[in-house]
Structures are given as structure tokens and as C-alpha cells.
Amino acid sequence: MPEVTAKDINLYYEIYGEGQPLIFIHGFSVDHSVFSGIYEFFQDQYQVILLDNRGSGQSDCPDYPYTITMMVEDIIEFCRVMDFKACHFVGHSMGGMILQELAFRYPEKVLTATLCSTGVKIDTRYALAAQSRLPMLTADIPLRALIENGMGWTFSNHFLEQPGMIEKIINLRSANPFPITATGYKNQLNALLTFDSHLWVEKIKSRCLVIAGDEDIIVPELSIRKMAELIPTAHYVSIPEAGHAPFIEKPSDFNKILKNFLDFWL
Numbered sequence: 001m002p003e004v005t006a007k008d009i010n011l012y013y014e015i016y017g018e019g020q021p022l023i024f025i026h027g028f029s030v031d032h033s034v035f036s037g038i039y040e041f042f043q044d045q046y047q048v049i050l051l052d053n054r055g056s057g058q059s060d061c062p063d064y065p066y067t068i069t070m071m072v073e074d075i076i077e078f079c080r081v082m083d084f085k086a087c088h089f090v091g092h093s094m095g096g097m098i099l100q101e102l103a104f105r106y107p108e109k110v111l112t113a114t115l116c117s118t119g120v121k122i123d124t125r126y127a128l129a130a131q132s133r134l135p136m137l138t139a140d141i142p143l144r145a146l147i148e149n150g151m152g153w154t155f156s157n158h159f160l161e162q163p164g165m166i167e168k169i170i171n172l173r174s175a176n177p178f179p180i181t182a183t184g185y186k187n188q189l190n191a192l193l194t195f196d197s198h199l200w201v202e203k204i205k206s207r208c209l210v211i212a213g214d215e216d217i218i219v220p221e222l223s224i225r226k227m228a229e230l231i232p233t234a235h236y237v238s239i240p241e242a243g244h245a246p247f248i249e250k251p252s253d254f255n256k257i258l259k260n261f262l263d264f265w266l
Contacts, residue, residue, distance in 0.1 A: 006077035012058035013078070014050045017043030020111065021084045022262070024050050025075065027093030027117075028130070028192050029180045031057030034092070038247050041255045046088065046262070051078065053095070055184030063183050065190035068094075072102045079109060088262060090114040093219065093244065094188070097195045103206040104197070110206040112265050114258055117216055117244050119223040120198040120230075126218045127193055129153060134189065137182040147173045156215035156243035201230050208234040209261040211254065213242030235261065
């Protein structure tokens with residue numbers, strides 16, 4: 001099991017392919033497996049790295065409140081240990097918050113920054129939903145109900161209405177051997193709720209691609225577009241009929257957009 005010790009924490013990772021490092025940073029309460037449908041597309045040209053954030057997957061889950069800054073430092077230490085001088089990064093949702101701060105504080109480490117389905121702070125409506133989910137994780141609630149509770153927030157109507165799609169997602173999520181624990185959820189939630197980049201996001205100088213799904217209700221498209229307008233170097237793209245995870249709903253579109261952006265900066 002590949003792990004890196006980053007100061008006080010062991011981080012699980014997987015590496016595929018060779019070339020310039022391309023690090024995917026996942027979002028809140030999930031793990032690296034959310035990118036399982038797209039990473040192979042890039043491994044012929046890049047060294048693709050999938051990480052589990054602290055509190056997720058197979059990485060350590062210390063029991064104290066996490067911050068986005070803490071997770072930025074995890075990634076910087078990971079890159080130091082792996083001897084990565086500078087990398088391409090893709091950050092989704094909370095991972096995009098991590099990447100915003102990483103690009104702001106460590107611009108020399110960022111070749112490009114792709115910010116997907118993320119904003120300067122969490123939407124109040126989703127913050128309420130995320131907080132209310134915590135007691136569900138410690139109650140005797142069936143796993144299927146927990147998965148269904150999150151699906152309506154995550155995916156678009158267009159995606160969920162496809163025949164058999166709901167059952168397919170439930171089966172995939174149920175089969176995850178390393179689901180988020182109540183401890184990991186609680187401490188990642190603190191990072192999600194306390195992040196706010198509106199005072200400094202316009203100072204990001206890295207080459208940025210910002211991707212939205214036009215049916216995202218966790219981070220509404222308007223919020224994502226406004227963030228992109230604040231970043232001087234950002235190129236904004238909206239994927240139609242996609243929710244909060246466009247790389248799952250529209251992988252071909254997502255891969256084409258990301259590849260064109262990365263190829264431009266090779």
C-alpha cells in the first residue's frame with residue numbers, strides 16, 4: 001500500500017503513467033476513487049497521482065478539526081517527499097478550495113490549476129445539508145439511504161434519469177471498502193465550513209482553468225463563474241446538463257476540456 005508520511009500524517013496515493021506530475025485532489029467526504037473514470041485518459045502523457053486527503057479513504061484520520069490550510073500543507077509535504085518540483089493540479093469541490101490556497105501560497109509549485117465545481121466559500125444551503133448529515137453517520141441509518149441522500153445534491157436530473165443509473169451509483173458507492181467515517185466527516189466538515197478565499201482569490205497568478213456544471217446545486221454555476229472572473233488568469237468553461245461532478249456525468253467532455261488546457265501549457 002503506497003503511503004507517504006507528511007509530517008504527522010500518512011497519506012495514501014496511487015501513481016499511473018509517466019511525464020509531468022498531474023495531481024488530482026478530491027472533495028469533501030469522498031476519496032481518490034471518484035476520479036476512477038478519467039485518470040486512465042491522462043496516464044499516457046502525464047504521471048497521474050491520486051491522493052486521499054486526511055480523513056478520507058486510506059489516509060490517516062486524526063481526530064481534531066481540519067482546515068484547508070492543513071490539507072494544503074499535506075500536499076506540499078507530499079510533493080517534497082516525492083521530489084516533485086512543480087505539478088499540474090486538478091481540484092474538485094473542497095479539493096478546489098485546497099488548490100486555490102495552494103496556488104495562492106505556493107505559486108512556484110503550480111504549473112497549472114484546474115478548479116472544478118468550487119467557489120470562494122461554501123453555499124449556505126449546502127452547508128446546512130452537510131451539517132445535518134453528520135448525525136446520520138452515527139445513527140443506525142441504512143447505507144442505501146445515506147447514499148440516496150447525497151445523490152440528489154451531487155448529480156443532475158438528466159444524469160439520474162438515465163435507466164439504471166441510480167442503482168448503478170448505489171452499487172458503486174456501497175462497494176467502496178473505505179467509506180468516510182464519522183470522525184473524518186466531522187473534521188473535514190470544519191475545513192469546508194471555515195474556508196473563505198474572497199479576500200485573496202484575485203491574487204492567484206497561476207494558469208487556471210475553471211470548470212462548472214450548469215446544474216450544480218452544491219456550488220451553483222453563478223458562484224463558480226464569479227470566482228473565475230476574480231482570477232486574472234482563469235479560463236472558464238461550463239459543461240451543460242451536468243451537476244456537481246461533471247467528470248462523472250460527462251467524462252468525455254471533461255477530459256477533452258482538461259486535455260486541451262494542459263496541452264496548451266506543455
